[in-house]
Amino acid sequence: MHRAYAIAVDRSTYQYAPTPWEQESWQDAALAWVADRLAERGLRMGGDLAVRLRPWSVLVRVPVEGRNAVWFKANPPAGAFEGPLTAALARWVPGQVLEPLAVDAERAWVLLPDGGELFRSVLSRAPVEPRAWEDLLHQYASLQQAVTPHAHEIERLGVPSTRTLDLPSAFDRLLTHNTALLPETRARLERLRPRLTDWCAELASAGIEDTLDHADLHDGQLFRPAPGRYTFFDWGDAAVSHPFCSLRIPVEKARARYGPQVLPRLLDAYLEAWTAPGRTAADLRRAAHLAWRLSALGRAASWGRTFPDPSRTASGDEHSAESLLDLLNEPPF
Template sequence: MRHEASTTVDRGRYEDAVTPWEEESWRTAAFGWAEDELAAGGLRVDGTWQVRVRPWSVLVRIPVAVGGPLWFKANPPASAFEGPLTAALARLVPRHVLRPLAVDAERGWSLLPDGGALFRDVLVRDEAGPGAWEDLLRQYASMQVALVPHARDLELLGVPSARTAALPALFDTLLAENTALSPEQRTRLGALRPRLVEWCEELASLGVPDTLDHADLHDGQLFHPEPGRFTFFDWGDAAVSHPFCSLLVPAQWAAERHGAAVVPRLRDAYLEPWTGHGRTAAELRSAVRPAWRLGALGRARAWGRLFPTATDTAAVAGHAAESLLQLFAEPPL
């Protein structure tokens, strides 16, 4: 392989994960595809390929002779929609996302530009505070609003559907398929189902339409290259669902860094683009509580989007069980 000798591989905590990266033929094809796409754009590799292998993706940093690095990403079959979704978002909401240089939808491969500084790194340098979280949530919600008319088109690209009315059925499937729950936990979750149905009905009655839910919007999933500017990426856990379910993850991460007192501020900033249309601020705030709980379903479902041979089923089921049990957590609002 052309760059076999000039790669570094980071496996993190997943030394035993078996992914397509282990197959020489796959590596040859992936590197060849990336180099061909670079050449088509007049770009040339210049330096060491840095590979990050995880059970849910293979990510390669590719240094090029001119400009910043580029990124090759390989998704497992269950999230192969990410490349086509990213390309669609670049057409529909270009200010908010990366524009891929190339996408191979059949193989789940994407070639992406660098987005600048990660929001996480900006936070570590103490160059952003709670106000930055408010700004990013306003921008993210504005993007969700813009995507409402395109929700069905996104589903046709393969983005999983988890619409508000279908969340009880998703809950049933996740509960039935999970092998890590204890009998007591399974009984408790089963008894929660009527409440879950009520939460869905409460959300539906407000009339906020389903749209794209990132489902894992933490500080490592967006770029913050300059004040006031955010770029959202890493859509492998996404679904078409109730938009307010998105608030769970960023609010939890922000609260961990800045304290629980920031959560109401983040909620109100997120809700600003959803105001109007006959809905009061009080009604919108009330809807966040059930959506916060239901966001746990998206996290539980996402644990099924790994390479089929990447990890043992017990570990996957355990992580999904932890997410399901978050349905019992009282929202801090």
């Protein structure tokens, strides 16, 4: 395939992690697909490509003549649900997520519009008050509630199901298949199993339905098109689980930026959306405490969603083991 544009590739610290980008035929097919999808809209590719390669995705910024760039993303087979999920969310919660320009579910490809400025860029440019994080947590909780009736549809799209009462079984699978855990660490985690089962039962008894958990909701996974408004994207780590499992990552990011004193107000901003008759603030705090700890299981499982690597049988196991160890740590509230 003749190319009239340059390609800059960013591999970060993953210099030898395999992705399908290494196959020229795959590159050609992917870029031809992008060109065809743009042509259907009367658009043309218009400049050099910026490619970001990670073990869990191929991401390409594609300049377009006369308008903003678009983004091509390829997921590994275990994350093939991201394109269909993003398209479904655009129907269910329009304006709160990016609406795909095109999705190829079979090949795990999606073409996305430019979402504007990342929240991370906003934070790096000028001081931002903690209220901005409160706004995003409240908006995200509303999104979770809006899609709760679609939980079974989300699972049918291929999004992993790690429902609250099924988390002990997920824990067992993660321990069984992880090759990076040291024997003494594995033994500590195995001793935790009865308590973990109790935590799950208690969390389920709070009466909050399982729904979509982004599972990696940090400041680089959000656009801020306007103050107080956010657009959520990058659903490749998502699962159907307890909604409060989403809370840990954004709160940890904000706590690192502003200090521990910000924790109570962020919890209140998120949990306010879940108030209901017979459900006290103390009940919600307790549920958040349990979900904070159990969210480690979702993070551990997500490390299995990488491109296949025939040279390594334990791809992601070390990162997964680190996440499992978080089960041993007390939440900060």
